[in-house]
Amino acid sequence: MDKEKLLILDGNSLMFRSFYALPELTNAEGIHTNAIYGFLSMLFKMKEEIKPDYIVCAFDKKAPTFRHKEYSEYKAGRKKMPPELSEQMPIIKEVLNKLAIDIFEIEGFEADDLIGTLSVFSEGKGIEVYIVTGDRDALQLATDNVKVIINKKGMTQTEVYDEKRMIEELGVTPKQFIDVKGLMGDTSDNIPGVPGVGEKTAYKLIKEYGSIENVLMNIENISGKKLKENLTNFSEQAIFSKKLATIITEVPIEIDMDSIRSKENFDIEGLRTLFIKLQFKSFLDKLPRGHEEEIQCNYKEIADVEELKKFYKLFKETIFVLFKIENETVYSKCNLKDIYIHCNNENFFIPVDKLMELNREKTIEILKDIMENLNIKKISHGVKSAYTALRKLGIELKGLASDTEIQAYLIDSSKGEYKLEDILEQYLFKSVKGEEIEDNIKKVILLEKLNDVFHEKIEELNMNELLYKVEQPLIEVLASMETLGFKVNREILNGLGEKFSLEIDELKRDIYELSQEEFNINSPKQLGKILFEKLDLPVVKKTKTGYSTNAEVLEKLLDKHPIIEKIMNYRQITKLYSTYVEGLKNVIDEDGKIHSSFNQTVTTTGRLSSTEPNLQNIPIKYEMGREIRKVFVPENEECVILSADYSQIELRVLAHIAGDENMINAFKHHSDIHTKTASEVFGVPIDQVTSLMRSRAKAVNFGIVYGISDFSLSQDIKVSKKEAKQYIDTYFERYPKVKEYLDNIIEKGKENSYVETILNRRRFIPEINSSNKIVKSFGERLAMNTPIQGSAADIIKMAMVNVYKKLNEKALKSSLILQVHDELILNVYKDELEQVKSMIKDEMENVVKLSVPLEVDINVGENWYGAK
DNA sequence: ACTATCACG
DNA sequence: ACGTACGTGATAGTT
Structure with missing residues (x-):
């Protein structure tokens, strides 16, 4: 055995x-x-x-x-x-x-x-x-x-x-290993050993004599005068060290x-809870499926329209709904497949696409009755795509009570993804994977429990207003923006493509000639070789994989070689061509529009994000790129594009949260905040502020919002670190409450490991208590920036909800089609222009009462380019 | 899958 | 003496 x-x-x-x-x-x-x-x-x-x-x-x-x-x-x-x-x-x-x-x-x-x-x-x-x-x-x-x-x-x-x-x-036995340690000592335990005896000598002596005692008895035979002396003088210490080292x-x-005895009856549920809390996903997966309470997942599959008609009368008050949708993120392919409903302890599986095959009209009619009935409250997970898919069938989803995906995001915005399976695992410790009908029934049953947990949690975090008045109503607004899309003019886009393409060819030729070699200019590696090895230009900066060749580096090399300018132009135009010409071409829908997805649960600060395509980073800074905006046109010739942007919203938010009188007054008097800051920082009257002063002051304002450091500011505006520090110090002297706020928010962040916005949106900042200085500083900058960026996001989201509501109430044909963090873009019918203009301005400026006024600039054009 | 770069607020 | 702006997404090249 x-x-x-x-x-x-x-x-x-x-x-x-x-x-x-x-x-x-x-x-x-x-x-x-x-x-x-x-x-x-x-x-x-x-x-x-x-x-x-x-x-x-x-x-x-x-x-x-x-x-x-x-x-x-x-x-x-x-x-x-x-x-x-x-x-x-x-x-x-x-x-x-x-x-x-x-x-x-x-x-x-x-x-x-x-x-x-x-x-x-x-x-x-x-x-x-x-x-x-x-x-x-x-x-x-x-x-x-x-x-x-x-x-x-x-x-x-x-x-x-x-x-x-x-x-x-x-070369020694385990027992002799103690003797070795006794001789050489151990710094970490502070065991003294014998001075002058290190690892080598200790091993040598023990290998020869077998033990400390025997070494000491044979001191005479040991070579080395100093060693002999030490062994003699410290013999007691050697014995004592051996004692200390002996286990x-x-x-x-x-x-x-x-x-x-190794037991198998460990506390699986307890471990599950603990591993979830610790976020040990890999260990979680290894836990055996315990004797979990089996969820009763009996359900009724709706076989035909008659049954649907019969059962839907049971849907009263609140229903928990799971919409199964194909291609959720692609507007044109976003298609409703199945619906799962849990209501009053009964469960239903509605195979929508199957029913539609049997009787399309009737199916839609009944679904419409359910989904548009305000008295039937819906609770679902990730409901935005359902708005889109239903709208394609002519159904407007109404009566949304809760979206657990949004709730999960508000509770912890750092996840990036909020798949129902993961959320159920994290908050209810239930593992329901798979897409079988039974799995989905289980999920829709658990939705009820999940909503209870989240509802309470949201209340506890004081996020009721944020969730029910802002984020949830916003879902429909975003769905509407996605559905409407932004009309594009293909001819203009193709024209730009041809123009860019010709310029790229020319630049390529020039670059190859100047380098005397053909290579892939798009490859930073190959480009680095050409610039820094073949042409022997000075290396400005390195990345962890090789030479850095970014715009900042190239700029510094501009006067060193004529190839640099060509490369900079090449970079710029290829960016425009691949991302904005080819990229956009690929996402134009059959209806001649671009339907971006607006994601509500991605950013840690509360902002939206836009994908497939990203319409929040369409070029504007340089004319050549800005032309791309000419591609984005109104719905039809009766319309124009209207852009409404908040002026300096982040600095206004800062002035408000910090409560700095000087900054608040600047905004109250409608001053140009960068000029005002320049006058403060450089100690000159407003009318003597030069454009250099203003641009430097602007950089300081930005720096403050991002969580400033003298080094970064000095890099940005190309002054010495000392000078940058001087600017910052003076800034804080002139806006003392800003300084106070930044100090306080860092302290609060450390205490709580999170910070909050004006609507109590929360971001956890574990970094802020790190023992790693770099990580900790990063956490401190997050603590300074997040309430500012996040509060601005709160404000424009509120405005979007209100604007959307007003447009509906007044039955206007004009509509919101895009948001770019501090601006709203609308497709506006010309006959509604004046009305919409003043309504938008009013709604955006008065959406929230701060100690500073909010100001909105409105521009109108026959395309997005013109709305400036 | 990761890195470098660059477009926006 | 460190290393440094905050938040995103798309593309192309490399591993």
Whole structure:
């Protein structure tokens, strides 16, 4: 029969190792998790490989050990455990607890002593012992039956030592390893050893004489005068060091092997909860599917229109709905397939496309009755695509009570993706994967519970207004913008394409001639070779993969070689051609329009984002690119494009939140804020501000909003760091409350690990409490910037909801078609122009009462280019 | 999948 | 003595 096996983990050393070996890792609450992660990776790997019959984990106790008592200097000078690690210690113990792994820790002894005692005891019982540890001290415990496993870099790589391997590799027995340590000492434990004796000498002496005692008895035979002297003078210290280095194997404890038997009955649900909290997805997946309460997922499949008609009468008050849609993000292909409904403990599967085949008209009619009925409140997940898909059938979704995707985003905006499966796992600990009918029924049932949890959570976070008055009503606005799309003029786009293409060919020729070689100019690598090796231009900056060739670098090389200008032009035009000519051509719909997707749950600050295509980054800064905007035209010849943009919304928000009188007054008096700032910073009257001063002041204003540093400002406006610092200091003197606000928000951010906007939108900032200075500074900048950027986002979102509502109320034909962070773009019928203009201005400027006025500039044109 | 670059606010 | 602006998305090249 095989021997039984005992696995002993050295808790402290494994946590230490993981902490320093693995990159920083935090969960949403900002708790560090890297040591736990490393420890558990190791634990699971060892369990898998060794398949132990017994398992136990030893920890140090805070109380002093006999070593401290006998030698006050023991472990002196050792740094305190960093808080990022110590906060992980109670959590790993909790995990072990739930894994039903016994923890050994006794006051007055170190983990090593407990490990030693346990291993000797177990070996005596004929058990094979595996000690897993992060440091080499435990090597002295190795025998033929006690294997010491030391983990290397990367945490799960290991070296296994038994007595045989120690002798082979180190030339000493495990017991002699103590003598070696006694001679050479150990700085980390502050064990003195013998002065002048290092690793090499220690091994040499022990290999020759076998023990410290024997070395001391043979001092006469040892070569080296100084060494001899030291050994003689410090012989007592050597013996004492050996004592300190010796792991106790006789700690007075009762060991009940039965109690540490490896158990399978661990707390799966507890672990699931904990791993979710720690965001350990890979471990979560490994957990066995526990004895979860089986969800009763009986459902009725609606077979024909008659049945649909019959059952829909049951849909009263609130229904939980899951819309299954093909090609959710592509407008033209976005198609409603199935609907799942959970209502009053009954579940229904409506195979919409099947019913439509049977009787299209009637199906749509009944769906319309359900979906447009305001008295039937709908709760769903990610409902925007349903608006689009339903609208294609002539149905307007009404009565939306909740969208759990939006709720999840507001609760934690850092996720990027809020798939229902993941959200159910995270908040309800339910794992429902798959797309079978039963899976979807389960999901729609769980939607009810999820909504309850979120509803309460949103209330607790004071986000009721943000969710119910802003984000949820906004879904319909965005869906409408997507459906309407932006009409484009293909001829103009093609014309630009041809123009750009000709210029690109010409530039290519010039570049190849100047470089005397054909190469791929688009490849930064090849371009770098040509510029910095062949043409031998000075290297300005490097990236981690090679030479940097970005615009900033090229600009510095401009006067060094005529090829640079050509390359800069080439870069600019190819960007326009590939992204904005070819890119846009590819996304024009059959209806001659571009239907971008507006994503409401992507950004961490609360802004929207736009994809396929991104209409929020259409060129404007340079004329050549700006021409692209001529492609974007009104719906028909009765219309024009109207653009309404907030003037300086972020700085106004800053003035408001900071409550800085000087800045508030500047806005109240309708001053040009950059000129005003220049006058303050440079100490000259407004009328003496030069354009250079204004542009520098503008950079300072931007810098403040982003979370400024003198270095970056100096880079930006090309002045010395000292001068930049001077600007910032003066700025803070002139706008003292701004300084106060920035200091306060950082402090608040540190305290809470999150910051908030004017509508209590929240962003977690775990970075702000990092021990890594760079990460921490980044967190501080986020704390300064997020409330500003996020509050501006709150404001324009509110305005969008109000504008949309007004346009509907007044039954205007004009409509919102685009938002670009601080501006709204509308397709406006000429006969409504004056009315819409004043309505938009009014709604946008008065959407919220701040201590500064909001100002909106309106421009109108026969295309987007003209609306300037 | 990642990097470098560049378009926008 | 570090390394430095905040938030996005698309493209092309490289690994």
